[in-house]
Amino acid sequence: METIIEIQDLEKVYQNGAIEVAALRGVNLNIHKGEFVAIMGASGSGKSTFMNILGCLDRPTRGLYCLEGLDINDYNDNELSFIRNQKVGFVFQSFNLIPRTSALKNVELPMVYGKVPASKRRKRAHELLEKVGLGERYNHMPNELSGGQKQRVAIARALTNQPPIILADEPTGNLDSRSSLEIMEIFSELNRDGNTVIIVTHEPDIAEWTHRVITFRDGLVIDDRLNQPNTTSE
Amino acid sequence: MLFFENVKLALVAIKSNKMRSFLTMLGIIIGVSSVIAITTIGNGANSVVSKEFDAFGKNNANIYPNSSEEDTSGVPSQFTLSDINALKERFGDELRYVALYMNGSSEIKIGRMTGQFNISGIADNYMRITGVDLLYGREFTTNDVENRRDYIMIPESAAKKFFGRDDVTGQALSININNKLREMTVIGVYRPRESIFSRLTSNTSYTVYVPYTLWEDRPASVLDIYINEGYDVQKVLDKIKSYLALIHKLAPGYYVSNSVESQQATMSQILGILSASIGAIAAISLLVGGIGIMNIMLVSVTERTREIGIRKSLGAKTGDILVQFLIEAMLVSALGGFLGAALGIGAASVGLSMAKVKVSIDPTVVLLAVGFSALVGMFFGLYPARKAAKLDPIEALRYE
Numbered sequence: 001m002e003t004i005i006e007i008q009d010l011e012k013v014y015q016n017g018a019i020e021v022a023a024l025r026g027v028n029l030n031i032h033k034g035e036f037v038a039i040m041g042a043s044g045s046g047k048s049t050f051m052n053i054l055g056c057l058d059r060p061t062r063g064l065y066c067l068e069g070l071d072i073n074d075y076n077d078n079e080l081s082f083i084r085n086q087k088v089g090f091v092f093q094s095f096n097l098i099p100r101t102s103a104l105k106n107v108e109l110p111m112v113y114g115k116v117p118a119s120k121r122r123k124r125a126h127e128l129l130e131k132v133g134l135g136e137r138y139n140h141m142p143n144e145l146s147g148g149q150k151q152r153v154a155i156a157r158a159l160t161n162q163p164p165i166i167l168a169d170e171p172t173g174n175l176d177s178r179s180s181l182e183i184m185e186i187f188s189e190l191n192r193d194g195n196t197v198i199i200v201t202h203e204p205d206i207a208e209w210t211h212r213v214i215t216f217r218d219g220l221v222i223d224d225r226l227n228q229p230n231t232t233s234e
Numbered sequence: 235m236l237f238f239e240n241v242k243l244a245l246v247a248i249k250s251n252k253m254r255s256f257l258t259m260l261g262i263i264i265g266v267s268s269v270i271a272i273t274t275i276g277n278g279a280n281s282v283v284s285k286e287f288d289a290f291g292k293n294n295a296n297i298y299p300n301s302s303e304e305d306t307s308g309v310p311s312q313f314t315l316s317d318i319n320a321l322k323e324r325f326g327d328e329l330r331y332v333a334l335y336m337n338g339s340s341e342i343k344i345g346r347m348t349g350q351f352n353i354s355g356i357a358d359n360y361m362r363i364t365g366v367d368l369l370y371g372r373e374f375t376t377n378d379v380e381n382r383r384d385y386i387m388i389p390e391s392a393a394k395k396f397f398g399r400d401d402v403t404g405q406a407l408s409i410n411i412n413n414k415l416r417e418m419t420v421i422g423v424y425r426p427r428e429s430i431f432s433r434l435t436s437n438t439s440y441t442v443y444v445p446y447t448l449w450e451d452r453p454a455s456v457l458d459i460y461i462n463e464g465y466d467v468q469k470v471l472d473k474i475k476s477y478l479a480l481i482h483k484l485a486p487g488y489y490v491s492n493s494v495e496s497q498q499a500t501m502s503q504i505l506g507i508l509s510a511s512i513g514a515i516a517a518i519s520l521l522v523g524g525i526g527i528m529n530i531m532l533v534s535v536t537e538r539t540r541e542i543g544i545r546k547s548l549g550a551k552t553g554d555i556l557v558q559f560l561i562e563a564m565l566v567s568a569l570g571g572f573l574g575a576a577l578g579i580g581a582a583s584v585g586l587s588m589a590k591v592k593v594s595i596d597p598t599v600v601l602l603a604v605g606f607s608a609l610v611g612m613f614f615g616l617y618p619a620r621k622a623a624k625l626d627p628i629e630a631l632r633y634e
């Protein structure tokens with residue numbers, strides 16, 4: 001299977017005043033195309049730092065991170081912006097939709113930065129909102145949507161530029177159990193369609209949906225196991 | 235493409251904070267409107283003044299003795315008819331009109347009507363040269379002037395008041411000229427030129443014209459002169475002055491001149507300096523307006539830190555964020571500039587139309603105001619926009 005993420009001896013050290021804090025202390029792992037991965041760990045385990053690096057929001061202090069064969073260390077900030085735009089689809093815990101901006105415009109946004117022509121943008125955004133079940137509500141503002149609906153808009157937005165990885169940071173953290181279920185079903189479906197989905201979570205229930213669970217503690221991977229998802233739960 | 239997206243974004247941001255945007259614009263609006271009002275009024279005043287001067291005739295000038303070199307004997311320096319004849323002979327080509335500057339005033343009583351006449355002595359062709367409308371009759375001929383005919387031209391307002399009708403040519407009236415009561419015949423009725431100054435003077439006295447020769451042998455201290463078209467006014471004046479000094483056996487430079495041309499230049503220079511300096515003071519409020527924009531943009535950047543983080547995570551480059559905030563700042567101030575220009579032109583129009591002056595609006599002024607305001611917005615928006623663009627996406631996403 002094609003390797004999409006290659007990580008070797010990844011370290012991240014934060015300079016906090018005079019004190020150095022090692023958030024990641026030598027992580028090695030590969031993620032293949034089409035995998036459905038959960039990254040687990042308590043807070044302070046380094047999983048958020050790891051996710052920021054995976055999403056090209058941050059750079060490793062040492063070590064290698066290759067995304068689809070591109071060594072992230074070779075690129076400057078503007079090029080990283082382009083890589084984020086084209087190769088990473090973010091879904092956040094707090095949805096992070098742009099306020100006072102319609103669902104449709106929110107979904108179009110990555111395509112605006114990807115310089116996709118306006119008519120194409122609109123068409124694709126409509127398709128994606130249809131796909132996550134919000135075809136009717138494209139004109140609603142974020143404050144007119146429920147948490148589950150907001151997260152579905154965010155997922156549609158993550159998919160716009162057909163990125164090779166979808167990176168979700170606690171995507172169900174702010175949702176009730178029913179919406180959580182719906183969102184996880186969407187992620188499962190996306191994975192069945194061939195998307196590589198990485199979910200950062202501290203909830204074992206959520207990790208159970210995935211095929212592979214990677215556990216962090218103190219900046220190291222302490223467990224990396226395959227999982228038989230129980231999609232019929234509840 | 236991205237430009238229009240940014241304009242739309244900026245409009246949304248402005249609309250969602252209407253009051254705040256308006257207050258931010260207010261500084262620019264006040265600055266631009268005052269600059270424009272002042273320059274428009276200044277231009278209006280300048281054009282009025284130059285029209286007044288044009289009406290006198292740009293080639294009009296006076297020659298008189300230099301007061302600082304006042305001759306004690308007095309008389310030899312003053313002008314007489316023989317000077318006029320000498321000048322006509324010597325400068326026949328250059329001179330269009332030359333007369334002794336004579337004036338006086340006289341009480342007038344016809345029937346039960348009384349009034350005051352301000353009497354001006356003029357030579358032939360005066361009305362044609364100065365472009366005054368002669369409604370009835372004719373003006374003085376060379377013959378009338380040389381033969382000291384007791385002819386008079388009066389304004390139509392005086393004709394109406396004293397005779398109850400317009401065409402009063404051939405009517406007689408008596409006035410006092412040079413302490414001599416003269417029986418005058420009206421040979422012309424004229425309509426005075428509309429002028430801003432005429433509105434300032436009272437209507438109880440009337441300007442009437444008589445041949446300047448009616449003052450007989452009284453000398454004059456001022457010569458009234460019109461130079462023909464095609465001659466350099468100043469050069470001809472200089473020649474006339476030295477010639478006059480020569481025939482009066484006085485030092486060259488004894489006579490000085492004052493031409494409408496030079497007065498007009500001085501006047502418009504003064505007006506220009508005046509409106510430029512007031513305009514410069516008003517421009518300071520533009521600076522204040524710009525600082526207001528900077529302030530509010532800094533607030534906006536802080537408020538929207540999270541939005542900036544989201545945009546960056548979705549692939550916005552540093553430059554994209556910079557341009558977004560810069561365009562917002564420019565749009566706010568350009569909008570303010572436009573409103574300010576409208577307000578300034580409005581205020582100037584009201585002011586000028588109250589003074590009954592035709593308002594001329596220069597469309598480039600509006601364009602300049604909007605453009606300059608946008609520039610102010612760009613200058614003062616740059617720092618906040620850079621601050622926004624340089625935000626660390628991780629920090630920005632964490633911002634609550």
